[in-house]
Amino acid sequence: MLLAVEEHRPALEGSLVRLRAFEPADFSGLNALINEPGVSQGLGLAMPQPVEGFKAFVDAATKEPKSVIFVIERLEDREPVGGCSLFDIETPARTSTLGIWLGQPYWDSGLGTDAVRTLCRFGFRHMNLQRIELNVFETNPRARRAYEKVGFVLEGTLRRAEFVRGKHVDSFVMGLLAEELVEEEA
Numbered sequence: 001m002l003l004a005v006e007e008h009r010p011a012l013e014g015s016l017v018r019l020r021a022f023e024p025a026d027f028s029g030l031n032a033l034i035n036e037p038g039v040s041q042g043l044g045l046a047m048p049q050p051v052e053g054f055k056a057f058v059d060a061a062t063k064e065p066k067s068v069i070f071v072i073e074r075l076e077d078r079e080p081v082g083g084c085s086l087f088d089i090e091t092p093a094r095t096s097t098l099g100i101w102l103g104q105p106y107w108d109s110g111l112g113t114d115a116v117r118t119l120c121r122f123g124f125r126h127m128n129l130q131r132i133e134l135n136v137f138e139t140n141p142r143a144r145r146a147y148e149k150v151g152f153v154l155e156g157t158l159r160r161a162e163f164v165r166g167k168h169v170d171s172f173v174m175g176l177l178a179e180e181l182v183e184e185e186a
């Protein structure tokens with residue numbers, strides 16, 4: 001049953017979200033969401049950025065052959081809710097690093113887990129990656145839990161590697177191999 005669903009699912013679609021390219025109309029709303037402190041702290045962004053800075057970042061990632069970057073769109077109403085990317089794509093190792101964020105109003109509804117799962121599925125099946133890794137701060141248990149639900153495992157701790165809200169904090173390295181991706185229940 002799960003196999004049948006998977007065979008017919010578009011490559012960039014999950015059960016709650018769809019990943020798609022950035023369009024000009026996305027930048028203003030998404031920049032306001034990423035600049036909220038709850039979001040930017042999880043990403044290690046110390047300063048708010050103007051919309052032009054956000055657009056320049058997305059444009060650079062779009063042109064960079066070692067990256068793919070997407071808007072996360074909620075399936076039920078086509079609302080743009082965040083962004084995600086795979087960057088530092090390395091050949092021949094076939095590895096990459098994952099980044100993700102959602103606007104705070106959209107947290108805790110399973111959207112982040114579905115977006116991570118969809119992005120990893122795309123990376124393994126359509127980009128021929130065999131390993132995806134990420135960094136998550138010790139101050140971010142919500143993100144760590146979302147990654148664990150998709151199958152990421154803790155591989156190491158970078159002690160006091162980040163500075164978040166006036167404190168030096170550890171950063172966890174997590175990794176996922178292609179055969180470890182946890183699909184949702186059918």
Ligand SMILES: CC(C)(COP(=O)(O)OP(=O)(O)OC[C@H]1O[C@@H](n2cnc3c(N)ncnc32)[C@H](O)[C@@H]1OP(=O)(O)O)[C@@H](O)C(=O)NCCC(=O)NCCS
Nearest residue numbers: 039042101102107108109110111112113136141142143145
């Ligand atoms: C990290 C992020 C993408 C997760 O997305 P999300 O949609 O909120 O995550 P989900 O709802 O899919 O899953 C969150 C899980 O964490 C759990 N959780 C929430 N708060 C928690 C806490 N304080 N401690 C432990 N678990 C927590 C939720 O209960 C849920 O687990 P469950 O399904 O087993 O109940 C999103 O919160 C976000 O964008 N945060 C800001 C940016 C960021 O930190 N990005 C990641 C950088 S590494």
